[in-house]
Amino acid sequence: MSSTDPEKLRKLLAAVARKDGAAFRSLYEATSPKLFGFALRILNKRELAEEVLQESFVSIWNNAGGYQAGLAAPLTWMTTIVRNRAFDTLRRTDAVVEIDADTFDKDVMDALESTEPGPLDALQMSADAKALAQCFSRLEGLHRQAIALAFYHDLSHSEVAEQMKLPLGTVKTWVRRGLERLRTCLTRLERA
Incomplete structure (x- = not known):
């Protein structure tokens, strides 16, 4: 079973929603390499990507209870959080975005190209x-x-x-x- 198996990630997110620290650590270990690589490809600067990844995981910890499996796969949901944080960082730093679509898997690219409101928008529902x-x-x-x-x-x-x-x-x-x-x-x- 892949470390980014959607069912495994759903279970980990459910546990994180209950503030299970061990599950959060497992979720981080399973997804952080892919999410860091994604942030790095957007930002082109390791220190900015590290900062975005850290902010994203704080957001994942705080908002895991709002994750809805019927709306997005777990990795897509987390990738969208990273994407939004990375774009926020780009806006603050006026950096240039260069993304090679061929190097990312479909879920990651779908999250990047999505025009739908991101998870943080959904979590700030009226x-x-x-x-x-x-x-x-x-x-x-x-x-x-x-x-x-x-x-x-x-x-x-x-x-x-x-x-x-x-x-x-x-x-x-x-x-x-x-x-x-x-x-x-x-x-x-x-x-x-």
Whole structure:
């Protein structure tokens, strides 16, 4: 099993969210070489990359509880944190970005090229977004998965049905009912 095996990293992040120091050390040992290399390729200066890596792992420690496996692979989530910190550093230092896409794996490049809000943006959610996340977590697992595939991954109902190996009508019903439950839950929270 690879040291960056997504399932292993998910378990380590869950333990880090519970402030497990040994798990954090294992997570660091498993991912820091790749993340450091990524930061170094962006910043081209070892001392800046080391600083970004340290800041990124502080952020990972503080925000592991906000990691959502359904939205990104663990390494992608951590790479996005490093990317955001590195770009912040570049903005402060007015350095030039040079990245060779051929030397990085797909997850790393996807995180770098993503125009989606980064994990730090997601962790600074508004009260409405936190309420939505709370209500979303109350949905049944398969309903939540169908909605996540449809809305977070921008799949059509047909594509969701194909991916989940379910009839199209079932998926449409689950998404509709799930959205109704979300609306009801959000209305209750708004009134509270």
